[in-house]
Amino acid sequence: MTEVLIYQSNTFKNNTAHNKPHNKFAFLNCLHCIISVILLQYKIRCAILKAIVIVVFLEEDSMKKCISVLLTCLFLFSCIIYNNKSSVSAVGYATPEQLDGTDNLFLSYTFSSTPASGHRSKEGYLPLVGYYNTDGELKDIFFDSYLFLPCVTTTPSGGRTYRDNEHPANFSDWQLFVDDVFLDGYNIKALNEAVGETKVKLGSGYTDFKANVFLTVMYPVKTQTSFGDVDGDGKTENFNNLADRQKAIKWIIDEQLSRFNEGNFQNLNLVGFYWFEEDFARNDSQENSLLTYMNNYVHSLDYKTIWIPYYNANGYNKWASYGFDTACYQPNYMFNESATSSRINATCNTAKNLGMGVEIEASGLMFSSITYYNRYMEYLKVCTEEGAAQGVKMYYNDAVNGVFYNAYISENPDLRRIYDMTYKYASQTLDPNEITFIKDEKKYENxxxxxxxxxxxxxxxxxxxxxxxxxxxxxxxxxxxxxxxxxxxxxxxxxxxxxxxxxxxxxxxxxxxxxxxxxxxxxxxxxxxxxxxxxxxxxxxxxxxxxxxxxxxxxxxxxxxxxxxxxxxxxxxxxxxxxxxxxxxxxxxxxxxxxxxxxxxxKDIITPSLTVKTGSSLLLDNYKNLCNGITNPISVLQLKAMINQPVIIKNASGIIVSDNTIVGTGYQINYTYNGVFIKNYLVCIKGDINGDGNVSTLDYLLIKRAFLGTYSLNSIKNAAADINKDNKISASDYLLIKRHFLGTYNIYS
The missing domain is CATH 2.60.120.1190 (Jelly Rolls)
Incomplete structure (x- = not known):
């Protein structure tokens, strides 16, 4: 408790020569109250302030001295208050000092349904702990801090690692997650080895360096009524009960803390814990109590808490009131195709106003999409221009191997630039003018x-x-x-x-x-x-x-x-x-x-029209979509051979027929160009009324009946029956066809 001491001398108390000693005393008490309120408000503990307000007034001008003291105190208060605010954030963003020097926090994903995606080895950490230039030389520390969190995935029990009311995880899932974080040869143990090796390579100036570590508090989903027994009382925890949810939170904190201490990690410094959910569950009446319990318990152990809400998440702007030490705001620009780069500016401005950090988001899509590549470069450029690089920075980059590692090993200079530019951003040496964007030339645009x-x-x-x-x-x-x-x-x-x-x-x-x-x-x-x-x-x-x-x-x-x-x-x-x-x-x-x-x-190819080969008798009528000129019975294969382009031949019923089928009137020539329909021609063989490809007595009888009005011809048969081409069916037509099959006249001559 801050103390404010105001002393009065006995002389002052006994002096009756002054007309208003009680007024002076009242003023000092008022001053005492003002100072107390200010000190308590800003939690200032300062011996100088205690001393400066020890007042002993004997002279006539003691009231003036009181006023002078008051003005002096107010000046000192303003300086201290300013310094207090500055220690929170020099530019408005959350600063590394708030998290024991955490400057660049790498999100290291574990516990995936595809194990390789959640197991990072020492070799996988080396180019993340240290920055290697394009000549392969280790030059500096890259990411100084690491958060171990589960992938957003299905758990072995069929639950989910995240808050899913339909598929809540159980105790065995949480245990397996913790096992995965502390798996031999991977994750936190591999990081410890990588940091140790990097320190040796960098030399004596890095002897005392330790990577900061944050562990994850999983979310106890309220719909889980049979979580498992976390405290050994023989009863399964029911998350309808707040106390049981709190037990689970305490267990996962204690278990990971115990594992970390047992690991004796010489190169790591445990800073605190991360709340895995990215928004505030407004529909859960126990949400406030959960957050308060989690934060209070972690703080009672002298560790910090962090939160990474997504863009405009429920409660993102109340992070401090929930008890978190620091929050980092997600722009989500990388994953929202409709968003523009102004989303990053807005995120930075909001984070700065609320004392948050800004998350950098990288996606594997950057390796095959110029659009996503350029989006990432916009993160680095805008965040540098907005000053976010001066604050706490957290980095999402997919599961193992991750964007930054794959960029590091890439022989493609554009992809390698992702690694190099990210290091410059992290080390606050990036000039926004260094950022280059790639022109989006589509594959195979021609x-x-x-x-x-x-x-x-x-x-x-x-x-x-x-x-x-x-x-x-x-x-x-x-x-x-x-x-x-x-x-x-x-x-x-x-x-x-x-x-x-x-x-x-x-x-x-x-x-x-x-x-x-x-x-x-x-x-x-x-x-x-x-x-x-x-x-x-x-x-x-x-x-x-x-x-x-x-x-x-x-x-x-x-x-x-x-x-x-x-x-x-x-x-x-x-x-x-x-x-x-x-x-x-x-x-x-x-x-x-x-x-x-x-x-x-x-693309410059003009779709060709259907054409017939030189010397062929075929005639294509593009106005009426008819194929004329067949003078003898021919097969489908022979018809195809007369045409320059590939075609499909169908009978009058629209059914594809075999190559040895005889072509008749009403058959269809279907022309498509590379799968796109262009035109359909109907075969018209003069004299072939019944569509069998031959001219016979049956055709003569059909024409005669049509002339007499006892038989109806469709348009294509009508065209085949018009032998003399006078655009009508007459006695002349069936007489000419009769002479044709008797051999005294050739209707094709």
């Missing part, structure tokens, strides 16, 4: 992509894994989705143990012959440390029938800015084909990873 959604078959892919690429639907290669992370569902993994004569094959079927094909490309990935290498070669072959293939040559590897590698063939002279085959020879390692198969036609 081509019409015709392979999207087409069917294909492949050599047996490798599926014996819990990672995303192990789930194969048979649509990955033509769904239009390029690789966005190293092991996700966009990829198909081929393994050397499943080759077909030493090769992997991809066979795409357009369903019909496509024309003017000039682009053939396959996306690939290489992660040598994971046993994935580029193929030794990829040969591109085509066929009309899926049997005899013609080679177009071998693909050339091309890097398209920040995307994964593309193996491509681009032809100067387009080709036609129904089937396209990728013949892949394995590389130096066990796996070959491929994603989108892209086949395209030049």
């Amino acid at each position: 081509y019409n992509i015709v392979s999207a959604g087409k069917n294909y078959t492949t050599t047996t892919p490798y599926t014996n894994t819990s990672l995303g690429y192990g789930s194969v639907s048979g649509k990955e290669l033509t769904d239009g989705k390029f690789g966005s992370s190293n092991y996700d569902t966009e990829w198909i993994g081929f393994n050397k143990s499943f080759t077909d004569g030493g090769y992997f094959y991809i066979n795409l079927d357009f369903g019909s012959v496509f024309q003017d094909l000039s682009l053939f490309s396959l996306e690939m990935n290489e992660l040598v440390e994971a046993g994935i290498s580029y193929p030794e070669s990829i040969e591109i072959l085509i066929s009309d029938y899926g049997t005899d293939y013609t080679s177009l040559g071998y693909a050339e590897n091309k890097s398209n800015l920040i995307s994964y590698m593309l193996a491509s063939v681009e032809l100067d002279t387009p080709v036609n084909a129904r089937y396209v085959q990728m013949k892949i020879k394995p590389g130096t390692h066990a796996f070959v990873f491929v994603s989108e198969l892209t086949i395209g036609t030049p």
Whole structure:
């Protein structure tokens, strides 16, 4: 309790010569109250202030001296109050001093349903603890602090790591999470080793450095009525009861604290605990009590608490009233396609006004999307300009391996720049003018992509894994989705143990012959440390029938800015084909990873009209959409041979017929260009009224009946019956056809 002492001398008390001693005494008491209130308000403990207000007045001008003392005190109060505010945040943002020097906090995810995504090794931490320049030289500490938290995932019990009323986690899930954080060889133990190794390499100036650590308090979901027994009383905790939820909170704090102390981590400093939920549950009447309990308990152990609410989350602006020592505000710009970069400015301004830090958000999409790459660079630029780099900074960058590690190992200078620019931001050495943005040039912008959604078959892919690429639907290669992370569902993994004569094959079927094909490309990935290498070669072959293939040559590897590698063939002279085959020879390692198969036609190609071959008797009437000129019975195959472009032949009922079928009046010639319908022609054979492709007595009788009005002809049959081309059916027409089949006249001459 702050004390304010005001003394009065006996002389003053006994002096009766003054007219208003009681007024003076009343004034001093008033001064005492004012000072007490101010000191208590700002929690100032200062011996100087105690001494300065010891007042002994004997003289006539003692009231003036009181006023002087009051003015002096107010001046000192203002200085101390200013210093007190400055110690909270020099520029308004939360400062490292609030969290024992935590400046750059790396979110280190653990406990994933795919274990590799939650297990970071010492090697995985080394380029995060220390900054390595492009020459591979260790130059400085990078991330000085680490938060160990679970991935947003399904737990072994079927629950969720986050607040999900329908799928609450149980005690065994929480225990497994804690086990994962302290897993031998990974996570917190691996970090301790990495920090120790980094300190040795950096030299004597870093001997005393320790990385700050924060552990996570999981959320006790109220709908969990049988959590498990956390305190050994033989009763399962029911989270409908506040006391049971508090027991669980206490358990996870105590358990992790015990594990940390037992670990004897020489290179780590435990600073505090993180509340895992990112908003305030307004519909939970116990939420305030939970937060108060958690914060009070952690503080009673002399540790700090932190919170990272999402953009405009419930309660984000009340973080201090909940009891947290520091909060960091999420912009969520990276994950909201409709948001503009002004979202980052708004986040910074809000954080500054509320005394928060600003979270930097990185996504694996940055490796294959120029849009997301540029979004990340906007984070660094705007946050630097807004001064957020001077405050506490926290960094989201996906699960293991994470964006920053993958950028560090990348040989692509644009991707490597992510690592280098982030270090500059973290160390407050970034000049916003250093930030460069990449022009968003779309893949294959000069081509019409015709392979999207087409069917294909492949050599047996490798599926014996819990990672995303192990789930194969048979649509990955033509769904239009390029690789966005190293092991996700966009990829198909081929393994050397499943080759077909030493090769992997991809066979795409357009369903019909496509024309003017000039682009053939396959996306690939290489992660040598994971046993994935580029193929030794990829040969591109085509066929009309899926049997005899013609080679177009071998693909050339091309890097398209920040995307994964593309193996491509681009032809100067387009080709036609129904089937396209990728013949892949394995590389130096066990796996070959491929994603989108892209086949395209030049955008400047004008869709050609259907044409007939030179010397053919066919005549195409583009006005009436008729095909004339057939003078003898011909098969479907013979008709196709008379036309320059691939076509589909259907009978009068619209059913596709075999190549040896005789073509008759009413048959359809269906013309599509690379899957896009262009035009349909009806076959009109003069004299063939019944549609069998021949001229016979039956046709003569049908025309005669039509003339007499006892038979009705549709438009195409009417055109075939108009032998003399006078646009009407007359006796002349059936007499000419009679002479034709008797051999005394040729209706085609």
